[in-house]
Amino acid sequence: MGRQSKQHEPIEETFDDVLHAIADENMPEKSIAARPFVKWVGGKRSILNELLSRIPQGYTSYHEPFLGGGALFFALNSEKAYLSDINFYLVQTYRAVKGDVDRLITNLKLHKKNHSLEYFQKSRIRLSREQDPTKVAALFIYLNKTCYNGLYRVNKSGMFNVPMGKYADPAIVDEDNLRACSEFLKNTDIYQHTFQHCQPEKGQFYYLDPPYHETFSGYDGSGFGDKEHEELAQFCRNIDAKGGYFMLSNSDTPFVRELYKGYNIEVVSASRFVSCKVNDRNKQNELIIRNYK
Numbered sequence: 001m002g003r004q005s006k007q008h009e010p011i012e013e014t015f016d017d018v019l020h021a022i023a024d025e026n027m028p029e030k031s032i033a034a035r036p037f038v039k040w041v042g043g044k045r046s047i048l049n050e051l052l053s054r055i056p057q058g059y060t061s062y063h064e065p066f067l068g069g070g071a072l073f074f075a076l077n078s079e080k081a082y083l084s085d086i087n088f089y090l091v092q093t094y095r096a097v098k099g100d101v102d103r104l105i106t107n108l109k110l111h112k113k114n115h116s117l118e119y120f121q122k123s124r125i126r127l128s129r130e131q132d133p134t135k136v137a138a139l140f141i142y143l144n145k146t147c148y149n150g151l152y153r154v155n156k157s158g159m160f161n162v163p164m165g166k167y168a169d170p171a172i173v174d175e176d177n178l179r180a181c182s183e184f185l186k187n188t189d190i191y192q193h194t195f196q197h198c199q200p201e202k203g204q205f206y207y208l209d210p211p212y213h214e215t216f217s218g219y220d221g222s223g224f225g226d227k228e229h230e231e232l233a234q235f236c237r238n239i240d241a242k243g244g245y246f247m248l249s250n251s252d253t254p255f256v257r258e259l260y261k262g263y264n265i266e267v268v269s270a271s272r273f274v275s276c277k278v279n280d281r282n283k284q285n286e287l288i289i290r291n292y293k
């Protein structure tokens with residue numbers, strides 16, 4: 001504990017502005033800033049500035065084991081990154097964006113052309129049967145952009161079962177951003193596994209954004225309860241013992257505070273959607289916990 005962090009200036013409010021401000025400051029070699037290519041429950045848009053102002057200095061590699069939409073990963077510009085998530089389809093999709101973006105875009109254009117309620121429903125079934133990784137990725141992005149609120153939920157047989165959302169013109173193909181993401185992902189290793197499979201080493205920086213305690217945790221069939229939160233706290237102690245850095249975001253509950261007693265615990269205010277209406281948000285406290293100052 002007790003390492004010094006780099007202070008970022010507070011920057012603009014909207015996500016696109018944030019990304020462009022960071023791009024101007026820290027990414028002179030890139031012409032287009034990349035932003036998350038999927039909508040993701042628990043995406044870190046609303047506390048991105050808070051996270052960016054708490055990045056440690058001088059870490060050797062960036063690790064994000066609860067990747068989701070990867071808001072912080074895309075906002076940083078780490079030389080080398082190790083990205084992972086438990087979600088098989090999500091990880092396949094990152095790999096296709098990284099390695100086969102042209103064919104992915106061609107497939108997405110086809111989905112855009114065919115989009116209808118019937119096509120959406122058939123695509124949900126096709127997702128679990130498709131063998132070609134790039135076609136899996138195109139189906140996953142298509143369903144993510146057209147389903148209700150970008151939710152990912154599966155039934156007992158592991159089949160994606162979120163209903164179609166009500167969008168007049170869903171943004172199914174964002175070609176420029178997909179190409180920018182593909183470029184951004186060049187120096188990454190992307191894996192499908194649980195956080196317990198990561199092996200922390202000295203100097204590495206881990207950003208941990210698990211399903212929050214006492215909130216939605218149905219990202220995949222296995223769930224994320226008190227036991228997993230305890231294992232995660234143990235994992236963080238291991239990072240600390242090895243001489244790495246960790247920053248974790250989670251709900252502000254007595255259970256979480258107890259788990260991380262002795263570390264640097266700060267409260268931040270985040271806006272959360274409370275219904276499907278765009279402006280219907282409220283502010284809630286969340287915790288950012290680090291093993292450095």
Ligand SMILES: C[S@@+](CC[C@H](N)C(=O)[O-])C[C@H]1O[C@@H](n2cnc3c(N)ncnc32)[C@H](O)[C@@H]1O
Pocket residue numbers: 040041042043044045065066067068069070071072084085086087193194195196209210211212219220223224228
């Ligand atoms: C809060 S979301 C991460 C959001 C992400 N930071 C963003 O900006 O979009 C949590 C993620 O953890 C993943 N997950 C759930 N249980 C997991 C586990 N045991 N190991 C690794 N990933 C897990 C979910 O699939 C989900 O993508």
